[in-house]
Amino acid sequence: MSVFFSFIKKESRHIIRDKRTLLILFGMPLIMIILFGYAIRNDIGNSKIVVVDEAHDPYSAQLIAEINASKYFEVSRIVGNEASLNHEFQQEKAAIAIIIPPDFSHRLLHLKTAQVRLVADASDPNTATILINYATAIVHQFQQRLFPSAAISLYIQPEIRMLYNPAMKSVYGFVPGVMTLILMLVSAMMTAITIVKEKETGTMEVLLASPLQPPLIVLGKITPYILLSFINALLILGFGILLFQVPMRGSWFLLLAECVLFTLTALSLGILISTTTSNQQTAMMLSLGGLLMPTVLLSGFIFPLKSMPVILQWFANVIPAKWFIIILKNIMIKGAGWHEVWAETGILSAMTVFFVIISIKKFKTRLS
Amino acid sequence: MNYNSSSIPAIQAESLTKEFGDFTAVDAITFQVEKGEIFGFLGANGAGKTTAIRMLCGLLQPTSGSATVAGFDVFTQPEEIKKNIGYMSQRFSLYEDLTVKENIRFYGGIYGLSNEAIKEKTGILLERLKLHNEAGSLVKRLPLGWKQKLAFSVSLIHDPAIVFLDEPTGGVDPVTRRQFWEMIYETAYGGVTIFVTTHYMDEAEYCHRISIMVNGKIVALGPPSGLKNKLNADSMNQVFLKLVRQS
Structure with missing residues (x-):
């Protein structure tokens, strides 16, 4: 020993x-x-988002405000048309963009089906997917607040719970x-x-x-x-x-x-x-x-x-x-x-x- | 059977052979080393010296033949052999990042010496090497000659019957080599058998008897003067060259 x-x-x-x-x-x-x-870390927070606001009306303004308020996004620019979009992505001014078309409010109120487009920089696929998911969720929330029950009555609304690590x-x-x-x-x-x-x-x-x-x-x-x-x-x-x-x-x-x-x-x-x-x-x-x-x-x-x-x-x-x-x-x-x-x-x-x-x-x- | 009080030779090898695959590194060597003798084991690089030493030290299992070291069989009692021998390898075998004292303690410890014994030995050893002032310095700060002398002393710490020195003076200056050999003489005088390999031919003259190995075989064996007479040579250098040319 x-x-x-x-x-x-x-x-x-x-x-x-x-x-x-x-x-x-x-x-x-x-x-x-x-x-x-x-x-x-691969948590994503405060990603730069460019908003192409072709609608310029109270509803689009409200949606933009909601996006900006989320901790995932930070609106870096609001532009009137999507001509410069490619440039924004190349200069890393945006990781994702949301395009709100001119007839946004009109369709939302009268036809009950409005569209927005999400464009993400998929040169980093994982990040792009995550950002798209976050943005989609925000849009959903927005519509739910506008039409608490009626409009989406036919949707199956999944309720998501992240077990063990809720904050991911x-x-x-x-x-x-x-x-x-x-x-x-x-x-x-x-x-x-x-x-x-x-x-x-x-x-x-x-x-x-x-x-x-x-x-x-x-x-x-x-x-x-x-x-x-x-x-x-x-x-x-x-x-x-x-x-x-x-x-x-x-x-x-x-x-x-x-x-x-x-x-x-x-x-x-x-x-x-x-x-x-x-x-x-x-x-x-x-x-x-x-x-x-x-x-x-x-x-x-x-x-x-x-x-x-x-x-x-x-x-x-x-x-x-x-x-x-x-x-x-x-x-x-x-x-x-x-x-x-x-x-x-x-x-x-x-x-x-x-x-x-x-x-x-x-x-x-x-x-x- | 007690080795010290008996008349058993220190080393006895009989047709000792080591093969590595097709290659015969040591080819049926037979020799005997007496107690207290300084036995020089000579040969060119690759002649099989190190392989032979490793077999005798219990580091390598021989292929065939037989040998005893301090009365113990190399095949069946390597552990007993290890307790009774000291070994100083070709390469410097102390720890450079430990101090002189720590090295002595460590090697004393692995040979199972008690703390008191280690303390006593350390004192004697430092005194003998006049290293008292350097006891606390790291070994790497010592000059090469001192390191070699220290390594030799450490290999003797457990009072072995036989000590194997594998090219102990490689790269050491002539003055230190001379001092080193004085230490070897002193040790042999104390009854310890010395088995030493070297390729300095002037050192071969210091040995009581030498053997010369060429291509795994022992081609000459005897006292230096006898070998010189036999081969009509003035120096060991000539003896060596003549033997190598013959084979």
Whole structure:
């Protein structure tokens, strides 16, 4: 035991004395959470809208006022005709435009079916769709207020409720995502690098020539990282909950236990990488390309998996991060318990066992 | 069977062989090293020296043959061997970002020394190397010669019966090399067997006996003076060149 302890002491000294490691360990989560929390979000607010008001009457004025009053839009210009519209879009003066035709009031009052046209900048399709939906909703509200019941009696009026995240805050999705990313980064990449570093400097050979058992060497090296990953997870959770009001509806115990499990998954991947190379640079590239990229792209963190080609969706199933994000979201945001996440937990555990077995096999063949 | 009180040789190798696929890195080497001897293990780069050392240290499983180190079998008792040997690798084997004292503590710790033993050893070691003033400085700030001497001392921290030095003086200036060899003599005088590889031929003269390896085989074995006589050479350098040209 004292052997193990002196190993951990030494490893902690390495970490504390390496400014770059410290920066990655604690600077990275901080920067990411702040970036994703404040800057990178796909909530849309105060988008610029250009109004082409060809009607110029009290009703159109009222509609414009209502659009401007919504928190989603900010009327940037009101013009008389749509000749300059293309120009407005190109100059980024407008993300969307609404065109109110000259006979707007007339049709509204006498024919009961008026038309407005919505034109959106679909060079960013996601944003365009969202803006169109918001604008449509505003138009609906407007007509409902004008004709409380009669005019739309034949419509099926859906009542929409956004479960778990009524304000549709994207930070709800980012906190689990960032946590996954950081745990993967710290646990997998840092352990791969720290083990490979000993090979590169030649100290690994001396350790192997000592009576220490190889599993003890690996365990001694990764233990401080398990602790650090856990601290990191708590840090991110703290930030998310205190700063961004991300809810924590499920059990803390279950959440933290899942964090430990995912840390182990990532560590086993890190060890696996360290067995394949004896060069820090390669270890870093392997971790970035082989682990971080899929974690960012194929875990559902940033890009929804549902809209990907089927093959990629299949591929996503072998990415541990996908399952961890599902678990995190379920526990934190939906308040799910063990009954709802046991299957995903099982998959993660199986993956971990699989990686550990392969790394042990590889580590052994390297020695004989 | 107690190695210290017995007459078992420090190292005994019999047709020890290591193959990597089709390539035979070490080809049936047979030799014996006596207790307290300074045994020079010579050979060009790629001759198989490092592979041979790794087998003897329990780092690599031999393909065939047999060998004992400090009385323990390399096939079946690698763990026992590891407890009884010191190893200093070709590359500098201390942690540059730890201080002198921390390195000593760490290596003492992994060999299972008690805290008191480590403290005592640290004192003796620092005294011997006159490194007292540098105990708290990071190893990377030390000059290369000091680092090598420190690495050698650290490899002896658990009082091993045999110490393996794999090219310990690579890149070190002649004065420091000289001092290093004085340390080796002192250690051997204390009863520790020294197994050392080098490609400095002047260093070979310092050894009690040497073996020369070419292409995985031992082509010459004996005291430096004997080898010089046998091959009609003035220096070890000539001995080496003649042997390499022959094969």
